[in-house]
Amino acid sequence: MVTIRVQAEDFDPTVETAVLTKGRTDVGAIVTFTGLCRDEGGMLNALELEHYPGMAEQELARIAAQAQERWPVQGIVIIHRFGKIPPGERIVMVSVSAWHRSEAFCAAEFLMDFLKTQAPFWKRQNLGDGTSGGWVAGKEADEEALERWNTK
């Protein structure tokens, strides 16, 4: 059971993860990652998230399918926002349900590592003075985070 949504609106993680447990009593563990818009130096007015409509949803579904192939997970919810997101607000959530915690942790971290580098979203900084701080550059650390999944 996989739920993928790409939307401008905020979301409530508890509401969104309810689908993972509704009507069933065999779920033992849920791991939910929430990514927030972070303002490191007090300079940021908002992040502007651009995405590739259609491919964004498809790519998230492909990443979810890969996680399901690797671990015995019961359900996955991925929600990614686009548009203007001020500091402190949620950008993304990934939630995984499983019989046991270890699979849920692994799959959630895998999903985030792949989402960061494979899902077609791009962040631009909108600074407090109204100017653009430019496009956020891809991080070396994020590329490296992918590699460890090849050896596991």
Add this chain to the structure above:
Amino acid sequence: MVTIRVQAEDFDPTVETAVLTKGRTDVGAIVTFTGLCRDEGGMLNALELEHYPGMAEQELARIAAQAQERWPVQGIVIIHRFGKIPPGERIVMVSVSAWHRSEAFCAAEFLMDFLKTQAPFWKRQNLGDGTSGGWVAGKEADEEALERWNTK
């Protein structure tokens, strides 16, 4: 910032994690683990959770302090229920906020591994026919999960 609660009542993870982000814009990642009462064979009426009042809270606080020593985390919330918990209901949640996702994932998994084997809680099965299914035995896998944190 650490919140520890041991209670009979259910809780809403979104409400409980709000304290991690309230009034601040420097949080980048929140990882929340939720553990549920799981009924593997349709035999379970409820789990009955016994705990050591006083020590349970203290031990959870000690585990949280260890996580804070190991990783640059911003905040931790741990809530553990006791009493009778029917299948499908939440038993425990652990939530960690951090600047970056990798620390939040590590600390949350560490907290759960230590909570499982160090926090004074004991589960007894209450079966559908009204009889006791006995006390849940500690798992070898849970003890092993602890060991990997010694080498990291």
Add this chain to the structure above:
Amino acid sequence: MKAIYFAWVRERIGRSDEEITPPASVANVEDLMVWLTRRGEEYAHAFENPKVIRVAIDQNHVKHNAPIAGAREIAFFPPMTGG
């Protein structure tokens, strides 16, 4: 000192806590479990496999060789199964 029992240790002994006054020769946790075992069949049953029993002194986990001098509260319980 106060002895506290949890889970099946409590059930086997048939009480959740009690005041105990072990003699001075009972120096550590291991000694105390041996001493408790002599108090009756229910204790012998609870401590029949002392290796699996976990112990906390004044709400801190301790090993079986920990001294009990000065302890106000000593708790005996099976391996924990929370979470």
Add this chain to the structure above:
Amino acid sequence: MKAIYFAWVRERIGRSDEEITPPASVANVEDLMVWLTRRGEEYAHAFENPKVIRVAIDQNHVKHNAPIAGAREIAFFPPMTGG
């Protein structure tokens, strides 16, 4: 085929999408980027460092040596920074 541009690739080129009709000699993604570069300064700027450009054909990630024959939609964008 339809070319689509995102983020700073879109900004440099000055449009988000367009119909393109490369000649048959343009066989793969790499060829196509070279061909686009010749369309003007804005394209040359967008593709000045082709190695960093990521490409999707019909909404699937592809490598630069992927053939473009039959593609309906080909997208060019910088490394992704979602999440």
